Every structure is written in structure tokens, then in C-alpha cells.
Amino acid sequence: MQTAIRLEKPGTFSAVPDTLPDPAPGEARVRIRRIGVCGTDIHAFHGRQPFFEYPRILGHELAAEIVALNGDSSFQVGEMVAVEPYLNDPTSPASQKGKPNCCESLRVLGVHCDGGMRDELNVPINKLHRAAGSSADQLALVEMLGIGRHAVNRSCAAPQDKALILGAGPIGLSVLSFLQLQGPEIAVADLDEARLDFCRTAFGVERPLLITPDSDLVSMVKNSFGGELPDLIFDATGNSQSMHSTIDLIANGGRIVFVGLFQGEVSFHDPTFHRKEISLLSSRNATSSEFGEVIRAMESGAIDTAAWITHRLNLVDIPSRFASMIEDLSLRKAVIHLDD
Numbered sequence: 001m002q003t004a005i006r007l008e009k010p011g012t013f014s015a016v017p018d019t020l021p022d023p024a025p026g027e028a029r030v031r032i033r034r035i036g037v038c039g040t041d042i043h044a045f046h047g048r049q050p051f052f053e054y055p056r057i058l059g060h061e062l063a064a065e066i067v068a069l070n071g072d073s074s075f076q077v078g079e080m081v082a083v084e085p086y087l088n089d090p091t092s093p094a095s096q097k098g099k100p101n102c103c104e105s106l107r108v109l110g111v112h113c114d115g116g117m118r119d120e121l122n123v124p125i126n127k128l129h130r131a132a133g134s135s136a137d138q139l140a141l142v143e144m145l146g147i148g149r150h151a152v153n154r155s156c157a158a159p160q161d162k163a164l165i166l167g168a169g170p171i172g173l174s175v176l177s178f179l180q181l182q183g184p185e186i187a188v189a190d191l192d193e194a195r196l197d198f199c200r201t202a203f204g205v206e207r208p209l210l211i212t213p214d215s216d217l218v219s220m221v222k223n224s225f226g227g228e229l230p231d232l233i234f235d236a237t238g239n240s241q242s243m244h245s246t247i248d249l250i251a252n253g254g255r256i257v258f259v260g261l262f263q264g265e266v267s268f269h270d271p272t273f274h275r276k277e278i279s280l281l282s283s284r285n286a287t288s289s290e291f292g293e294v295i296r297a298m299e300s301g302a303i304d305t306a307a308w309i310t311h312r313l314n315l316v317d318i319p320s321r322f323a324s325m326i327e328d329l330s331l332r333k334a335v336i337h338l339d340d
């Protein structure tokens, strides 16, 4: 008998017996090996994820091994893969326009339907990404890195840009990883000194900006870019005040990308928005080809995520240990193990 760990209601996980149907045509059965824990899982645990339905099996950052295939594909049983958790309808208008990441009827594994906190899972074969040269740890971080890859692709960042990242959590770090490959001058701002220290030591960010309650953010940001405002801002905080502040922080003609999501209204001063002729973009999920870009970047060594993982736990220990783990201030990224 297989087991799944199910979030029954906010604050309560339980282990439940799990039986899966045989994989349908076009599906693969995969054995889950590692699962990344992300902000979405933590919000669902705290009951802060609006429109979230309980009970739900969480888990959308999945490293897995193929155990069965029902359909023709170039995959082999036994291969390790990253699972793309975005189940889109290929006939939807957005999918047809090459934007499956924001498909009108998108269902994300572990969010809108049951995900991967279980021994095995059936998934469409076309949502598997081959990564023979990657470790299970690396594969569990592909989805999270895809968020950063997509945001940087949306921004059209160029070497001559001055770019500011607001928020140095895992999503901010994902943006930073790919932004560095494009070559702009980069500053990172956060409220947490330890996170900024990590940007300095792991990414060589020279001037991390520590925001305090009385910071004059505009002067602080200007100082770090030699008196100029940045051409490009990524908000990876999901905080409405931070998102609001980007309108004042951006240079005239600049681009703002909202990667973090705030569950409510964000307002701004329209005359400033117009005067500066700001381009404001949102960024949601990632596309299949961006999953490939992430895997290639990891396999070539351009992206090194080894130092990101601060916490590990076994799937069966989630009901007893998840709550205390996410309270630990040193948590950067947690990975759940099913294989050792």
C-alpha cells in the first residue's frame, strides 16, 4: 500500500493510504524522489492561500523517477525527471497563443489538484523533463528556478540595464540567478540581513540593501546605482507596499516585473506611471521551454543551487515536523526526501 501525506485543513497533515489508477494513455507513472517546499505550501498550511480547497495533497516541485509509461515517448522507465506541475488545456486560447503558463483553465499540481507528497503519481508524459545530468536535489528546484527564468525572460534584461530585485527569498534568488547571466548591474534589497548575506556570499552581490522601517528607499537605491534609478525592477516580495513603491523607484522609461503575488488590490499614482512611461508586467509560472533552459543552466554549472537547501525531512515526518521547520528563521529552502 502506498502512502500520501495530505493537508486535511490549515495546520494539520495526516498520512493516508493512496491508491492510483493505472496511467491513462499519454500518462506516465512516476515515483517521487524529492519535493521542494515553497511559499505556496506554507501559505496553504497556514490557511492563507485564498480559494484553496482542503483536503489537498501538496507538492508541486517534484523530482521523480519514471516507473511506467502508457504511450510512445522517448523516455525510458528508470529515468530521473523534473515534473512540470502546470496542467494546461492545450486547446485554450492562451495555450494556443504560446502562453500555457497562464492558460484560462490551468490546474497546478498540489494547488488546484492533488500533487506529489506521496509515493507515486500519474502525470502527462509531456510534462516530464529529462535531466540525466542533474541530481535529485537539483531536479526538485527546477520549478522554483523556472519562476525566475520566466520573470527574467519577461523583462528582456540587457547588459546595459541597472536592475533592482526587491525580496531575497527563493523567488528573488531565482530571479537573481538568471539575471546575472544576462549581465546587468544588480542590487538586491530585503528586510533580512541573513538573506542579504547569502546574496553576497553565494552570488557576489556587492551592495545588498538592507531596508529598515526608516529607510529612505529612493535615495538608498539611487546611491547604489551611482545616483540613477534602476531601469528594471523585479518585485519578489508579494507585499503590496513594496509593489506600490516600485513606481517611485523605477527610472523613466523603465520596466517593472511583479513576480510575487499579492492577494488584493495594488494601487499607484497614475500621473507618475504616465510621466515615467513605465512598463508594468506580471510574471506567472513558466513555460515548458523555460524548464529546459533551467535544466541546461544547472547541468552546465551556470546555476549552482547546492547552498540553497537548508532543511531536509522525510515525507513521513511531515505531519510531526513541518510546523516547526517552517518557523525556523534559518529556513531558506526545504527539500522532502522519499528515497533515503
Ligand SMILES: [Zn+2]
Pocket (backbone or CB within 6 Å): 037, 038, 039, 040, 060, 061, 143, 144
Ligand atoms: Zn513553488
